[in-house]
Amino acid sequence: MKNNPPIFSNLTDIFKNKFGKKSLIGNKLSKQIFDYDRSLKPNFPRQIQIETTNICNHGCTFCAYTIMKRPKRHIDEKIFSRIVKECYELGARDIGLFSGAEPLTCKKIDQYIRLCKKIGYEHIYISTNGSIGNFNKLKDIVDAGISSIKFSINAGKKETYKDVHGKDDFEKVINNVKNISKYKNENDSKFWLSVSFVGMKNTKNEFPILKKILKDSVDEMVYYDASNQSGQMKDFPDPPYTDCHLPFNKAHFSVEGYMKACCNDYENLLVVDDINGKDILSIWNGPRFKALRKQHLDDKLSNTLCANCIRSKKTIAEPINKKLHAKSQNK
Numbered sequence: 001m002k003n004n005p006p007i008f009s010n011l012t013d014i015f016k017n018k019f020g021k022k023s024l025i026g027n028k029l030s031k032q033i034f035d036y037d038r039s040l041k042p043n044f045p046r047q048i049q050i051e052t053t054n055i056c057n058h059g060c061t062f063c064a065y066t067i068m069k070r071p072k073r074h075i076d077e078k079i080f081s082r083i084v085k086e087c088y089e090l091g092a093r094d095i096g097l098f099s100g101a102e103p104l105t106c107k108k109i110d111q112y113i114r115l116c117k118k119i120g121y122e123h124i125y126i127s128t129n130g131s132i133g134n135f136n137k138l139k140d141i142v143d144a145g146i147s148s149i150k151f152s153i154n155a156g157k158k159e160t161y162k163d164v165h166g167k168d169d170f171e172k173v174i175n176n177v178k179n180i181s182k183y184k185n186e187n188d189s190k191f192w193l194s195v196s197f198v199g200m201k202n203t204k205n206e207f208p209i210l211k212k213i214l215k216d217s218v219d220e221m222v223y224y225d226a227s228n229q230s231g232q233m234k235d236f237p238d239p240p241y242t243d244c245h246l247p248f249n250k251a252h253f254s255v256e257g258y259m260k261a262c263c264n265d266y267e268n269l270l271v272v273d274d275i276n277g278k279d280i281l282s283i284w285n286g287p288r289f290k291a292l293r294k295q296h297l298d299d300k301l302s303n304t305l306c307a308n309c310i311r312s313k314k315t316i317a318e319p320i321n322k323k324l325h326a327k328s329q330n331k
C-alpha cells in the first residue's frame with residue numbers, strides 16, 4: 001500500500017493563526033496553543049513530556065544542546081515508571097518520550113514505549129534525528145507501539161546537513177526514513193511518519209529539496225524558522241509567540257526526575273520541584289508552579305528564562321528552584 005500524498009506545512013506562523021489543515025502536528029499544536037485554561041490552577045494536563053535522556057549524538061548549530069552544561073545521563077527506570085503510571089491516573093493520555101536530545105541514545109526506549117502502551121496512553125511520540133542504528137532499531141520502536149515518529153532533518157543536501165548537524169549522516173538518515181516508510185506501508189502500520197525542518201537564513205532554501213527527496217515516504221513534512229530556543233540562543237530571533245501555554249497545559253519531567261515547566265529548558269532553570277517523596281499533582285498545583293503562572297498572567301516575568309524567551313530579555317536567567325538547579329548541575 002502506498003502513502004497518501006504528504007501534507008506540507010509551514011508552522012512558523014501557527015501561533016498567530018488557528019491551523020485548519022489536515023496536519024497532525026499542526027492540529028495538535030494548535031489545540032494546545034489556543035484551547036486551554038490560562039489560570040493559576042488548571043486541571044492536570046493531557047500532555048506530558050519526559051526527558052528519557054539528555055544525550056544527543058548530533059549538535060545542530062541552532063540548538064541550545066550545543067551549549068548545555070548540565071551533566072548528561074539517561075532517566076532512571078523506576079522514576080520513569082512512576083511518572084507514567086501516576087500521570088496516567090491523573091488524566092494524561094498524550095506522551096512525548098524525548099526532550100531536546102536524541103531519544104534513541106536511550107537503550108530502553110522501546111521498553112518505555114511498550115510500558116506506556118500497556119498503561120493505556122493514546123498518543124506516544126518521539127522526535128529523532130534518525131541517525132542511530134539502522135532500520136531494525138526503528139522497526140523495534142514501531143513494533144513497540146509508537147503512534148508518531150518525527151525525523152528532524154535540517155538540510156536538503158549532504159554537505160549542508162554536515163554543517164548544520166555536525167555529523168555526516170544525511171544519506172544514512174534518508175535511507176532510514178525510506179526503509180521505515182516501506183515497512184509501514186507493507187504492514188499497513190498506522191503510526192504517523194513525519195519530518196521537521198528547522199530553517200535558518202542559509203538553509204531554508206533547502207526545504208523544497210528535502211521535500212522532493214522524501215515526498216513518497218512520509219505522511220507530513222513541517223517547516224519552522226529557527227528561534228532563540230527559549231532565550232538560550234541569543235543570536236536567533238524571538239519565537240513567533242508572546243504568550244506561552246506550556247506552564248498551563250503541559251507537564252514536563254527532567255532526566256533527574258524533576259517536574260519542570262518547559263521542554264526546551266536545557267539547564268533546569270524552570271524546574272519546579274523534585275517528584276521524589278512528593279505526589280505529582282501536589283507539585284502541579286503547588287506554590288512554585290502557581291507563582292510562575294502568575295508571572296505569566298501578570299506579564300511580570302522578571303529574570304526567568306521565560307523573559308529571555310518571549311520578552312527579548314538578554315540577562316542571565318535565574319532558576320525558579322535554586323536548590324534543584326544547583327543539584328542538577330553537579331550530579
Ligand code: SF4
Nearest residue numbers: 230244246262306309
Ligand atoms: S521558556 Fe517559558 S515562555 Fe519560553 S517556551 Fe519555555 S515555558 Fe514558554
